[in-house]
Amino acid sequence: MVKNETITVKRHSFLYRMLHWLIVAEVLLLLLSGLGVSDYLPFGVMSRGAGRSLHIVLGLGWMGTITFFVYNFVMSGEYNWFGVSKIGNAFDFFVHEIRCLVGGKKIENPVGYEVDEKRYVEKIMATEVLAWWGWLALWIAMAVTGLALLFPESFSITNRLCHWLLPAFKHATAATRVIHMVLSMVIVVYIMIHAYASWAFGMVGSMISGNKDERIIASKK
DSSP, rough: EEEEEEEEOSOOOHHHHHHHHHHHHHHHHHHHHHHHHSSSOOOOSHHHHHHHHHHHHHHHHHHHHHHHHHHHHHHHHHHGGOOOGHHHHHHHHHHHHHHHHHHHOOOOOOEEEETTTTTEEEEEEHHHHHHHHHHHHHHHHHHHHHHHSSSSSTTHHHHHHHHHHHHTSSHHHHHHHHHHHHHHHHHHHHHHHHHHHHHHOOHHHHHHHSEEEEOOOOOOO
């Protein structure tokens, strides 16, 4: 259906959306259960023992979901829009966005769909590349520090690194626990920014239905 130079297209597959919302649910539950076992931000919604057990089960499940999400992300071709080669251009576009924001100029949305070829010419804002790699770095850091707390002997190198970063703590695992907590707070901020950006650019609906009205790009033929 074409109207006002836009067309409704399938932006996200069902599997992609399901994994996205499963990760959202797991992260929220991890945050709640994590607060229940925290030495620094106690939140007594459940006993410490139950909270720890739930946090461990959720954490391992979350790592499995993330692993499959990344696998599907690569195999489905979605990764091609976010590849390492695009990071440089993403930084340039980020600087451009800041200049437009400071100068009060409107940022042109590059996303567009070519009807004749039935394909996206551009599917994302360039800064989404930075967001994706930021998410991946946070996921890896959270997973590694979490595993280091669960299996301190097997992940002793992680605990030693955290202790090197925070030498004021007597025990290495205490330093790891603090870094794990700080990373979780960074994720909360990241989620808030992600949620706002998704709402501002009208992406929430597409993550529910899978469809989005995209700007039509004329064929170059």
